[in-house]
Amino acid sequence: MAKRVVVTGLGVIAPNGIGIPAFLNAIQNGISGIKFIRLYEELNMSCQVAGQPDFVWDSLQNYISEVSFHGLKGTNIAYGITAALDAWADAGLDRETVEPHWDTGCIFGNSAPDSEATKNVINKVDARESKKLGSRVVEQTMNSGVTSYISGRLGLGNKVITNSAACATGTQAILMGYEYIKYGFADRMLVGSSEYIDPYIFGTFDAMRVLSRRFNDQPEKASRPMSTTAGGFVPGSGSGALVLEELDVALARGARIYAEVLGGSSNSGGQRGGGTMTAPNPAGVMRSINEAIKNANIDPGQIDLVSGHLTATMADKLEVQNWSQALGRNGKDFPLINSVKSMIGHCLSAAGSIESVACILQIVHGFVHPNINLEDPNPDILNIIDKDCLPVKMIKKEVNIVAKANFGFGDVNSCLIFSKFNK
Amino acid sequence: MTREEILNELKGVFSPYTTNKEALNKLSDQTDLIADLKINSANLVDIIIDAEAKYNIEIDYDSADKMLNVGSCIDVISEKLNQK
Numbered sequence: 001m002a003k004r005v006v007v008t009g010l011g012v013i014a015p016n017g018i019g020i021p022a023f024l025n026a027i028q029n030g031i032s033g034i035k036f037i038r039l040y041e042e043l044n045m046s047c048q049v050a051g052q053p054d055f056v057w058d059s060l061q062n063y064i065s066e067v068s069f070h071g072l073k074g075t076n077i078a079y080g081i082t083a084a085l086d087a088w089a090d091a092g093l094d095r096e097t098v099e100p101h102w103d104t105g106c107i108f109g110n111s112a113p114d115s116e117a118t119k120n121v122i123n124k125v126d127a128r129e130s131k132k133l134g135s136r137v138v139e140q141t142m143n144s145g146v147t148s149y150i151s152g153r154l155g156l157g158n159k160v161i162t163n164s165a166a167c168a169t170g171t172q173a174i175l176m177g178y179e180y181i182k183y184g185f186a187d188r189m190l191v192g193s194s195e196y197i198d199p200y201i202f203g204t205f206d207a208m209r210v211l212s213r214r215f216n217d218q219p220e221k222a223s224r225p226m227s228t229t230a231g232g233f234v235p236g237s238g239s240g241a242l243v244l245e246e247l248d249v250a251l252a253r254g255a256r257i258y259a260e261v262l263g264g265s266s267n268s269g270g271q272r273g274g275g276t277m278t279a280p281n282p283a284g285v286m287r288s289i290n291e292a293i294k295n296a297n298i299d300p301g302q303i304d305l306v307s308g309h310l311t312a313t314m315a316d317k318l319e320v321q322n323w324s325q326a327l328g329r330n331g332k333d334f335p336l337i338n339s340v341k342s343m344i345g346h347c348l349s350a351a352g353s354i355e356s357v358a359c360i361l362q363i364v365h366g367f368v369h370p371n372i373n374l375e376d377p378n379p380d381i382l383n384i385i386d387k388d389c390l391p392v393k394m395i396k397k398e399v400n401i402v403a404k405a406n407f408g409f410g411d412v413n414s415c416l417i418f419s420k421f422n423k
Numbered sequence: 424m425t426r427e428e429i430l431n432e433l434k435g436v437f438s439p440y441t442t443n444k445e446a447l448n449k450l451s452d453q454t455d456l457i458a459d460l461k462i463n464s465a466n467l468v469d470i471i472i473d474a475e476a477k478y479n480i481e482i483d484y485d486s487a488d489k490m491l492n493v494g495s496c497i498d499v500i501s502e503k504l505n506q507k
Binding site for chain 1: 439440441442463465466468469472
């Protein structure tokens with residue numbers, strides 16, 4: 001029989017808050033983490049704002065050994081280690097172990113390894129100085145650097161996978177961990193994703209003209225999902241991590257249970273039917289949502305809150321349309337819907353994990369976070385759902401079931417259903 | 424440079440790569456980098472690069488292969504310094 005999977009630990013590095021208490025306070029109060037970045041002005045980028053966590057590099061010394069700290073330069077790895085180890089501690093688990101935890105695995109994703117670290121390699125090799133690169137470069141320029149550091153620090157001995165599915169990476173990592181426990185292959189999975197958008201990754205998106213460029217002088221207003229004045233997304237960096245456990249294992253050790261993962265789905269629209277490398281096939285999106293609902297064994301009418309992908313591009317309207325059609329709900333009957341991106345920007349592969357942490361906090365603390373910068377909702381969206389479905393201030397209310405989805409380049413979709421835990 | 428001076432300076436070179444500070448403080452010619460200082464074998468490369476930079480010398484592959492204990496490290500460094 002399939003097992004039940006619960007969330008017992010959370011960790012987050014977000015542009016508007018480092019650590020769960022700071023992040024909770026930020027999303028409850030609509031605090032933006034978007035700032036003007038002088039370097040991007042100097043580099044002649046069109047978009048000159050970004051969501052960058054106020055991460056203190058030396059804080060890493062509290063997480064890894066002195067030897068490991070010396071020579072670590074990969075920022076995405078640093079974010080991932082911190083969020084993952086925070087989630088592990090939050091679950092009441094011990095960092096130190098002699099034997100590997102054979103029952104515990106790790107699925108942590110990223111979209112690209114740190115390209116600043118890669119730049120160092122390119123510069124040295126081109127200068128005929130490859131001999132001076134040292135031994136610590138491979139581990140930081142390989143895609144699996146993040147999971148290698150996390151699983152090594154904690155001695156995780158079950159499946160260790162680095163997944164990558166563009167902006168759906170984080171939700172997909174959680175889904176994969178959930179499925180692995182559900183079907184009995186592991187008792188516990190440390191899951192999440194991390195992203196550091198350095199100038200080189202930033203530049204590639206800037207070149208596509210998909211980034212916000214009209215609010216460089218008002219950074220906190222730059223990320224405007226679902227608004228009439230939405231003009232592109234704001235890149236963000238950070239990491240989110242969750243400890244998932246099989247229900248009986250969590251109960252047996254007296255773990256605090258935040259929420260349950262009821263189900264999920266990950267698929268692709270096949271870049272057909274309107275889907276392309278960069279745009280989703282609506283049939284794929286709706287299928288993903290409907291499969292998640294079916295796997296969770298719930299009725300669409302039970303969903304209290306939709307945590308959308310909603311990046312602040314032209315695709316927002318299509319996304320709301322897809323949700324409405326998939327759920328068979330519109331107007332006033334549509335659930336509340338919000339976008340964490342209004343406060344932190346689009347954290348690409350880390351979006352799904354950071355936003356899932358936000359979903360669970362809303363379930364645990366009984367609130368729906370505001371959509372900031374939504375004083376002018378897009379009329380096309382208001383043709384589909386009622387204005388009251390778009391909170392602009394925090395709403396205190398019981399939240400039982402949240403649907404969370406992310407959609408990524410390559411026409412990939414991932415949807416998760418989180419629920420309040422009921423014995 | 425005397426062997427003792429090099430030995431004392433090597434403590435600073437090894438320090439970032441070892442968590443065994445006790446063994447580092449009692450460094451002698453016989454101290455083994457891997458067995459005693461518990462240095463990860465992959466990090467031996469970094470120690471060679473750091474020593475090259477510190478003494479402005481070049482340590483060839485054959486010499487580097489010999490640098491497994493403190494005495495042999497001092498031998499190689501002294502030899503390269505004398506060739507300058």
